Amino acid sequence: MQQHWPHPPVTAHRRPVTEEESRLANGADWDRYADEYQATHGEYLGDAGFLWGPEGLTEAEAGVLGPVAGRDVLEVGSGAGQCSRWIRGRGGRSIGLDLSHRQLQHSRRIDEETGVAVPSVRGTATHLPFRDDSFDVVFCSFGALQFVADIEDAVAETARVLREGGRFAFSITHPTRWMFPDDPTSEGLTATQSYWDRTPYVEVDDSTGATAYAEHHRTLGDWVGILAGAGFRITTLLEPEWPERNERLWGGWSRVRGRLTPGTAIFGADLEPR
Template structure:
């Protein structure tokens, strides 16, 4: 969930309905405006050409969720909801052929800056993850690190679109906030350890302005919901990773903290295969 509810004139927040169009409008505008602050706060953690899956600092270089690093060379890889595309630049540095897309022009501006800083230029596309502008069977692998999936009303459509653009046998790996976190307040301290909401309440989290217009939206799905979406798209779920909090990591990230991370999972990473 967002860390700055006052942005865009937001005057309130809560659980309320938000359809696909309002979710896209709100989140495109949010991330366009928040891109600079986001990278000012988290840029050092994420790096210019690094692949970090989550605030628990799990790196692809260690996890190999897309496969052995040596096997990435020449693979055509799609990054969904890329932000500044640092993960794609890491892949390009290992010989892969990534394409990165995001809904937000503000985030893609940071992606272009990252390319200039590193000399690793990755093709960038502005697109909605629910309607991918790519041909069928165009990619070998697809992934996202906290991009797109929780910010759309129809995440099942995202799964179907990713399946469409992957070649047979393709792999799709995505990390999102662990669904168990939705029952707790968005608080890294002791206040975030007491459940206040039903796990089964799928009503979106929405911040809204004085005109009652959504300014930020996230959509909750249970573990069962995700598995059903994955299966319906034709994928097989081959692993579900819940990274533990590293003992040496003292840095907080929004609601993520050593306190909470030592007690309950903050991230779920789904590894899917066609």
């Protein structure tokens, strides 16, 4: 769960939710949350920085994408374009895509402040507005994927726009976190629900009855099957440990929890010959 302000009073549910319902809810939620998110986390992320998650693991340290210089790169769920800007600083031709208009406005603001512009479009992971075989690398750093209901469509779209042998990498909330409350204190270390329960987490606006937020859970095994089914060969699975020096609270992520259980999973996969 993420409590975003200003946020209408909501009630949490566990129930099925469609792709359209998820997209409409999460786009509006990120538009509401974008200003707070950038104010709270912008300095930590860096205007041209590439973090894979709240633990602070950088792409410079992890090397999940491989070489990016001279390559066409798409960031899905690009937010304010920090990761794509980092790639441009290393010779890559990165493009951003995000569902939130407000996040893309922040990306434009940072473009102007830094002088490093990231071409960006508003769109969804399940319908990428690009031609087949357009990119060498597609990545998503804690972006769109866990907010997508039709995840097989999103991964198939990634495969479609990647060139043969292209690289797909993404980070998500570690699937085992689904068992625990979204609480950064020791109270968040007690399992309260089944790891195998894939029923989406949904917040409903109390005043209108409309879906205000939706998040989708897949197990590690689900992700292996989804990637393999779309023609990907998994080469990397990282589960970053929480650094001793990191005292930051980020939603349900904290040193208290991170020193005992993983909060982030990072996948890297290559598209096999068609």
